[in-house]
Amino acid sequence: MGKSRNFFHLHLVSDSTGETLMTVARAATAQYEDVEAIEHVYPLVRSARQLEQVISEIEASPGIVLYTLVDTELAERLEQAGRRSASPCVNILSPVFSVFQSYLNVQLTGRVGGQHALDADYFHRIDALNFTMLHDDGQIPGNLDEADVVLLGISRTSKTPTCIYLANRGLKAANIPIVPDIPLPPQLFSVRRAMVVAVIASVERIQQVRQNRILSLNAGSFANDTYLDRRQIAREIATTRKLCAERGWPVIDVTRRSIEETAAEIMSLYRAHKSALVDQLTS
Template identity: 75%
Template sequence: MHGRHTAFGTVGDKSLGKSGNFFHLHMVSDSTGETLMTVARAATVQYEDVQAIEHVYPLVRSQKQLDRVVGEIESAPGIVLYTLVDPDVAARLERVCLDLAVPCVNVLEPVFKIFQSYLNVAWTGRIGGQHALDADYFGRIDALNYTMLHDDGQVPGDLNEADVVLVGISRTSKTPTCIYLANRGIKAANIPMVPDIPLPPQLDEVTHPLVVGLVASAERIQQVRQNRVLALNAASYQNESYTDRRQIAHEVSSTRRLCAEKGWPLIDVTRRSIEETAAEIMALLRDHRAEEM
């Protein structure tokens, strides 16, 4: 078991030194630590000019594994968040934090209490139960395999097997959005809209999937495309229209017009994160499935 150290919201130690307004955040988990990181980052971003130096300790399931954690908390005191099922391991961590006068919180305890009170059943104390190799897990793997196989317009012949098909011009975050959806068990394909290249005819024949168009402002797409060209070191990039603002504006207009003609919902991703875009798509998908029933 090894702790992972990151400076969330910063770029290296230099930026921390400039602000000086940082704190140590220890996250101790008997599973992967993903729950703790999600909660901690959701809380941290609510405080301006405050940056957390993260210490992540996954798979802490014994007193011996806790020894290293205790040593690091003693050498760098700070807020301690944990999800530990073993009561003895959790109790020792609580005692250490009390002795050091640092805050220590079991982030799931209030949730467990509410569930137990409402459901009137005892909790099982399963470690990492959310990562069980059950039907949902293998469903997510199947969705991810489908999504990777159908990225960027590949294998259009079986688009009707998708749950969602995303349509949009280059740099509208189609691929990362599809991958996020696949991790939620949703089979997602994406079709690029390229000037002077027709969309695959199979797209007009689909009956099962929800088709969603993605757009962004011309300024945003131009910026992302220019960065893309620079990242690829494409100094001799011949297709100048790829980063031409007027051409991009025309592509955006074409996307909007096509979605209006087809009756496809359209999402502007200019100021949206991947997670926010995916959340709206999942809401649209629920409505779409309800209409199919």
């Protein structure tokens, strides 16, 4: 019999998108077994009127309050409301700002949503995302070497979401499926600038994901197809490993990895790849 879960209200108040808060809150919550947060997310809170609505919801459902509010008056008003409702309030960026200010000896500018500015980095990420979407699932292989990363993998190894995540980090990522009896595009074997990496998973994991995919599509006619056959899946994985061994391409097993963890490993490999390219050009 499974343990009962304990629920608590978690209020996330931000004058920007709230992404930072959600990342921190979920990382913290994940460290506590049998505890689950009921999240209340309030993005773009920038006026006293907006804050009053937030406070009314906190008072109706007291819990932990995490916030990122640059406006000190709004922050103080939220802190007061938290004390009244016995809801601890934490400005998660405050200790970070203190360290920066002490070390750099500069004043905080108090710029709301500064990390989301429409600067060169922003447009670089948009360009990477456009490239990635155009090169999903083996499309437009003619300019593969314009990619930063070329991701290979058999069906249901999370190639597309991983590439989209990489694009949001500014990397142009193309993905190419490895399909039995279908040759890979010849352009793949002539790339010089792009880093080629493959993803695999266990036979059990791939079979499970493929089965769920078929069920979601109501594609019952494929139930006995080789697509779900364990021996066929094992052959596909072996083919991937053999190809990468011959070419010297790295392989990442994503069986127990989240997309974020897979992307982090790819970005680490790409930094080493990029450094090696620079060394070649300068030597």
